[in-house]
Amino acid sequence: MHKDILIVGRGLAGTLLSYFCKLQGKSYLIIDQSSPGEASSIAAGMFTPISGKRMAKSWMAETLIPFATQTYIAIEKLLETKLLHNQQIYQVFSSIKEQNDFAARLDQADFASYLNPHPLPYPHAVEPFGAFEVNQSGWVNLPAMLSGFEQLLLQEDSLENEAFNHQALNIENNQWHYAQYTFGNVAFCEGHQYRHNPYFNFIPYTPTKGEVLTIRCNGLETERIIKKGLYLVSIGNDCYKAGATYDYIHTQHPNPTPQGLDELVEKLRTITNLPFEVIKHESGIRPTAKDRRPIAGEHPQHKNLYILNGLGTKGVMVGPWVAHKLVKNIFDKEPLIPEIRVSRFI
Ligand SMILES: Cc1cc2nc3c(=O)[nH]c(=O)nc-3n(C[C@H](O)[C@H](O)[C@H](O)COP(=O)(O)OP(=O)(O)OC[C@H]3O[C@@H](n4cnc5c(N)ncnc54)[C@H](O)[C@@H]3O)c2cc1C
The missing domain is CATH 3.50.50.60 (FAD/NAD(P)-binding domain)
Known part of the structure; x- marks a missing residue:
């Protein structure tokens, strides 16, 4: 054949x-x-035009995001399943320096359309330095x-x-x-x-290992992604994907580790004071050039x-x-x- x-x-x-x-x-x-x-x-399936600690614009974001959006909408029709969730990212500043970097970005015309400096508060978020919002972002249910x-x-x-x-x-x-x-x-x-x-x-x-949790937490928002060192994406029924770690060393060992779990739980506690339950712990290897x-x-x-x-x-x-x-x-x-x-x- x-x-x-x-x-x-x-x-x-x-x-x-x-x-x-x-x-x-x-x-x-x-x-x-x-x-x-x-x-x-x-994977949590997130996409964002702004990434990293330095708040850099993602490579070719102006081309890639509209093309991806149009593709996932067409795939939704083909599969008759909801996949694409356009959601803002509520990004919490972790320092004064980050606030200052953000202020500088706001002055740059090609960044401004992606950023909202005055978002509505996110319930139960720990945010001593405030937060901003990223537009044209979201997640796909992979x-x-x-x-x-x-x-x-x-x-x-x-x-x-x-x-x-x-x-x-x-x-x-x-x-x-x-x-x-x-x-x-x-x-x-x-x-x-x-x-x-x-x-x-x-x-x-040159791969990168990543670990991710699924947690159950009552009282967090479901309409936006929250990010502070790690992201929380609402996947329904009070469950959230929380991740991820970046490990460039243990890439030959694909399984989840106690260290990964500790790191994620510790970071989660800096995002919210609400109690949560870990219901799944997974890991994968990102194929990164x-x-x-x-x-x-x-x-x-x-x-x-x-x-x-x-x-x-x-x-x-x-x-x-x-x-x-x-x-x-x-x-x-x-x-x-x-x-x-x-x-x-x-
Ligand atoms: C923890 C974590 C979180 C992530 N979060 C995000 C995110 O939020 N947003 C985002 O955009 N990306 C995210 N990523 C990255 C994203 O998952 C990857 O970019 C993408 O999934 C890579 O897809 P792939 O098809 O290349 O590889 P894979 O998904 O690994 O698929 C490769 C497939 O090929 C199969 N295969 C390999 N060799 C053979 C063989 N010889 N015979 C048969 N089958 C074979 C494998 O079993 C597997 O099924 C994340 C990754 C990780 C690990």
Whole structure:
């Protein structure tokens, strides 16, 4: 049987890639096996145009956020499921310095539209230095999106839940062969596991482990995300995702740790005085490139062999645009911008 493309991995990257292939009318097969450390199923799914302690504008926010928003709305229609939650982020200052940095940002025209210096108070927040609000932000329910696509792919008979064996992939007469299939193209969307990929393991491995809690807390707001060192995203029924940690060292150990739990609980206590109960503790490995840019494009030697990876800490915002660009690159030969090309690692 012949398909236009084989996609290995069904996290956010592989799912979005299959979605844009579908829009182009291309046939595909996804091979995926759930594994420890996968990021998409545990991520809070937040997006924001302003990030980091220094309140920097996120890379290409003006392009990426509208494109992502439009994509998730279209996916909601396809899956008939609510996924996108446009919500402001109530961001608490942790010092006078942060207040001053914020004041400077307000004077910059390209920042001002994203910031509200006078938000309504957030109930039960601990905020000795005050707070501001970020607009054009929100979160996407990634577990719901992944499970919606899983149903769709199973109905289409285009999903195989098994480990992909790289040694069994061969090329003959310009076609990739795997099991009983032939493929015009192959795209690897393996998240942090790309280090085991014999074709793409030349890319430096610089992942970031993250741990996240689901807590139950009565009395916090549900309409906005609150952030102070860590974020709290309301996911319904008085439950919130609280995260995340950033660990650049223990990236070979994907499981949650007592240290991660302590760090998150301690930070939570600086956000609110309300009592809370930890109901879940998860961890994953963010596939992050050293230059914090996505990784996309064709293998430098092997024709029609592609990668989509490096979604890092901002998969929700970056993923739709880069997956769309890669599909245009694979099937319409539209060039990718140099900043995201895999060839930058050679
Ligand atoms: C704690 C935490 C919080 C986060 N919060 C946010 C957030 O709020 N907002 C945001 O935008 N991003 C967030 N992220 C980052 C986001 O999760 C990632 O950018 C994104 O999910 C990466 O998706 P991916 O598809 O590349 O990788 P993954 O989700 O890891 O998916 C890769 C898939 O490929 C499969 N696979 C790999 N190798 C094989 C093989 N040989 N055979 C079969 N299957 C294979 C894996 O099992 C997995 O299913 C967070 C990440 C973490 C860890």
